[in-house]
Amino acid sequence: MDPVTMIEPPMLNLSVFVLLFSLFVFKLTRVDVVKSAGPPRLSEGIPFVTNAWHFMTDKKLYITRATCNRYSKVLSKSGIAQCRLGPLNLYMVAGKKNIAAIFRSSFSSDPWVLRIMKYSAGYSQADLAKFYQDEFDGTRPRGLLPEQRIWHALHSLYDHTLMNSRSVNALTTSYLSYFRQQLVDYSADEWTEVRVYDFLKISMSTAATSSVMGSRVIKLNPDFIKAFWEYEKFVETLAFGLPTWLNWPAVRARDRFRAMCLKWYQVADGEFDWDNPGPHHEADWEPAFGSQVSRGLAKFAKTFDLSDQSIGAVYALFLFGLHANTIPICTWVLMELVKDKDLLQAVREEISLANGNITNIDCFDNRKVELLPLLKSVYTEVLRIHVGVLITRTATQSVTVGNYSLAKGSTFQAPTSVAHLDETAWGTPAHPATKFWAYRHVKEVEVTSSTGLSTKRLEFSLGGPSGLFFPFGGGKNMCVGRNFAKPEVLLTVATLVTQFEMEFVSWVKLDGTISDWPAADNPSYANAVAAAPDRDMKIRWRRQLVHS
Numbered sequence: 295m296d297p298v299t300m301i302e303p304p305m306l307n308l309s310v311f312v313l314l315f316s317l318f319v320f321k322l323t324r325v326d327v328v329k330s331a332g333p334p335r336l337s338e339g340i341p342f343v344t345n346a347w348h349f350m351t352d353k354k355l356y357i358t359r360a361t362c363n364r365y366s367k368v369l370s371k372s373g374i375a376q377c378r379l380g381p382l383n384l385y386m387v388a389g390k391k392n393i394a395a396i397f398r399s400s401f402s403s404d405p406w407v408l409r410i411m412k413y414s415a416g417y418s419q420a421d422l423a424k425f426y427q428d429e430f431d432g433t434r435p436r437g438l439l440p441e442q443r444i445w446h447a448l449h450s451l452y453d454h455t456l457m458n459s460r461s462v463n464a465l466t467t468s469y470l471s472y473f474r475q476q477l478v479d480y481s482a483d484e485w486t487e488v489r490v491y492d493f494l495k496i497s498m499s500t501a502a503t504s505s506v507m508g509s510r511v512i513k514l515n516p517d518f519i520k521a522f523w524e525y526e527k528f529v530e531t532l533a534f535g536l537p538t539w540l541n542w543p544a545v546r547a548r549d550r551f552r553a554m555c556l557k558w559y560q561v562a563d564g565e566f567d568w569d570n571p572g573p574h575h576e577a578d579w580e581p582a583f584g585s586q587v588s589r590g591l592a593k594f595a596k597t598f599d600l601s602d603q604s605i606g607a608v609y610a611l612f613l614f615g616l617h618a619n620t621i622p623i624c625t626w627v628l629m630e631l632v633k634d635k636d637l638l639q640a641v642r643e644e645i646s647l648a649n650g651n652i653t654n655i656d657c658f659d660n661r662k663v664e665l666l667p668l669l670k671s672v673y674t675e676v677l678r679i680h681v682g683v684l685i686t687r688t689a690t691q692s693v694t695v696g697n698y699s700l701a702k703g704s705t706f707q708a709p710t711s712v713a714h715l716d717e718t719a720w721g722t723p724a725h726p727a728t729k730f731w732a733y734r735h736v737k738e739v740e741v742t743s744s745t746g747l748s749t750k751r752l753e754f755s756l757g758g759p760s761g762l763f764f765p766f767g768g769g770k771n772m773c774v775g776r777n778f779a780k781p782e783v784l785l786t787v788a789t790l791v792t793q794f795e796m797e798f799v800s801w802v803k804l805d806g807t808i809s810d811w812p813a814a815d816n817p818s819y820a821n822a823v824a825a826a827p828d829r830d831m832k833i834r835w836r837r838q839l840v841h842s
């Protein structure tokens with residue numbers, strides 16, 4: 295199937311699910327509707343249904359209802375609002391102080407993550423029980439060493455293999471080399487038409503998967519990348535835990551992708567020498583599992599004796615985390631550059647200057663590209679505008695938020711979009727907060743050389759308060775992939791704009807037909823982190839002649 299048609303959002307099915315889900319919830323739950331003395335409540339047109347419906351079909355609207363004048367100013371006034379989401383009673387929070395509060399150590403995202411592991415990834419019940427038993431609230435079984443505790447082991451594995459500079463550098467170098475292989479078919483002689491999102495979905499996911507697990511996983515499963523995107527479009531709705539008979543296409547896509555991951559794992563496991571200690575256990579790269587994080591996940595699965603079903607789920611969910619946000623973010627960055635020729639030229643010059651006017655990307659210093667102020671500003675601005683997630687936390691003890699004392703077990707959600715689009719924090723008279731502005735996060739500074747010569751240059755400077763910018767979440771559950779995400783996106787963009795001349799052709803719908811409208815955030819991604827575009831940009835490009 296054409297890779298574009300396979301990503302059409304499952305709107306029809308979703309609508310049916312939501313309706314049935316809402317009725318299901320309405321019938322099965324008895325929820326206390328007494329007006330409490332707690333934070334103000336966000337009203338619902340149809341009790342139990344309206345919020346769940348909006349959350350699953352248009353989360354922007356769900357959040358807007360809590361903040362916008364037309365509906366209610368509940369959240370903007372008080373900084374905390376109660377909100378019913380199906381059977382759950384949640385507290386939505388906003389404002390620097392309340393957001394900082396939910397990033398404290400007395401809040402955890404583990405219960406929310408468990409839901410994703412259960413439904414979106416499909417861990418087995420027996421393995422989920424190991425996580426449930428390792429209580430996050432201090433009542434965990436006593437006498438266990440930290441490394442014997444499953445949550446601790448998972449978090450420290452990520453810290454060790456994704457957060458330190460050695461592992462990030464190794465992943466970045468490997469990613470770039472695989473990404474360049476995706477470009478070999480494009481020559482300097484002819485113009486080729488490509489769709490930006492379509493191209494990046496295939497090329498970046500192929501390169502990033504290979505850099506983490508090695509390319510064998512794709513050779514063993516020729517449909518691997520296609521199966522990933524088939525699965526990706528369902529991950530958010532799977533998390534709602536609808537019965538399988540109601541959600542069959544999603545469950546089938548998940549199980550198919552998980553089985554592919556397991557097939558690869560079994561080959562790698564048979565090949566890896568587990569019994570003999572040696573450098574292969576700590577190497578940045580070895581042929582069986584690939585990178586440190588991939589090998590670490592295998593060790594984790596063995597240590598906690600995970601079932602085959604859960605092992606497939608471990609890798610499927612990790613690959614979702616790896617691709618689901620960097621690829622839409624990179625797409626938006628590239629779209630913004632192609633839309634604005636002057637900006638594209640300015641970014642090209644910045645990259646070229648930093649690299650001594652060498653346009654051969656093979657000679658680039660990766661770290662220099664990451665520091666370029668204008669490119670970093672565009673990346674930051676795209677994160678600000680297009681990351682729209684409800685950062686979710688559960689209180690592990692009784693807590694005080696926004697002057698309200700709330701019980702242990704209360705669930706909180708902080709919508710990034712309320713903070714990221716706050717006009718008073720980010721807007722300027724010429725550039726409102728809701729609009730992309732490439733130069734929002736740079737300022738011009740004057741520098742004087744040792745010979746007394748004064749020049750002006752751009753310096754990166756976040757264009758608003760850091761407490762109102764949290765695209766990667768915060769606290770101990772903050773995104774562990776953020777140190778890799780940045781070089782992955784920036785180096786992909788730097789490679790493409792330096793190696794290719796590119797021109798806008800037209801906006802197209804996801805099925806490839808012409809669109810009169812530019813791309814906007816796709817509302818059918820429910821609680822996704824970075825919004826995918828609802829349509830694509832067709833461009834034409836050809837390789838630049840390289841001077842080294």
Ligand code: HEM
Nearest residue numbers: 403615616619620765766767768771772773774775779823
């Ligand atoms: C621009 C790209 C990305 C964005 C915007 C993003 C955003 C996020 C957010 C908002 C969370 C939840 C954090 C919280 O609850 O406080 C998260 C968690 C996570 N992300 Fe990312 N992410 C990105 C890239 C990546 C990459 C490249 C990887 C893998 C290498 C990754 C792996 C993960 C994992 C494993 C978690 C769960 C962490 C935990 O529960 O301890 N992410 N991400």
